[in-house]
Amino acid sequence: DPGLVTMGEKLFRKCKACHQVGDGAKNRVGPVLTGIVGRPVGTVEGFRYSKPMAQAGEGGLIWDHKSLGAFLADPKSYMPKTKMSFSGLRKQEEIDAILAYLASTAE
Ligand code: HEM
Numbered sequence: 001d002p003g004l005v006t007m008g009e010k011l012f013r014k015c016k017a018c019h020q021v022g023d024g025a026k027n028r029v030g031p032v033l034t035g036i037v038g039r040p041v042g043t044v045e046g047f048r049y050s051k052p053m054a055q056a057g058e059g060g061l062i063w064d065h066k067s068l069g070a071f072l073a074d075p076k077s078y079m080p081k082t083k084m085s086f087s088g089l090r091k092q093e094e095i096d097a098i099l100a101y102l103a104s105t106a107e
Helices: 002-012 051-056 065-073 092-103
Strands: none
Touching: 002 092, 065 092
């Protein structure tokens, strides 16, 4: 849905303080998010994750629509002690839009 992707691209402004996507993206406060949908959790090369996020990845967790939706709705409830300081997206439509945008960034 191109409308949802466009909405998600706008909403991604909330994430840009800490995350980059696309050509030339670098790890900053948070890891690069290009192609994150479908990837194992906590596995971006060169980024130092919190213990719970690294362990979730080692345990086999994948960032799919369900896990990423739950994390973005309320990061600290989904993963206590994550070092992502973000209050979360309250509206399901915003979550769907950001996920559509992130899925569109896959290389
Ligand atoms: C981790 C998405 C906002 C800082 C992550 C991860 C995702 C994500 C998917 C896991 C990446 C992986 O497994 O490699 C988003 C989205 C945001 C957002 C979509 C906006 C809606 C922010 C903001 C900050 C931030 C505003 C900084 C204030 C971090 C940090 C991590 C992280 C530090 C690593 C967490 C850890 O190791 O526990 N983010 N993020 N994020 N994010 Fe965000």
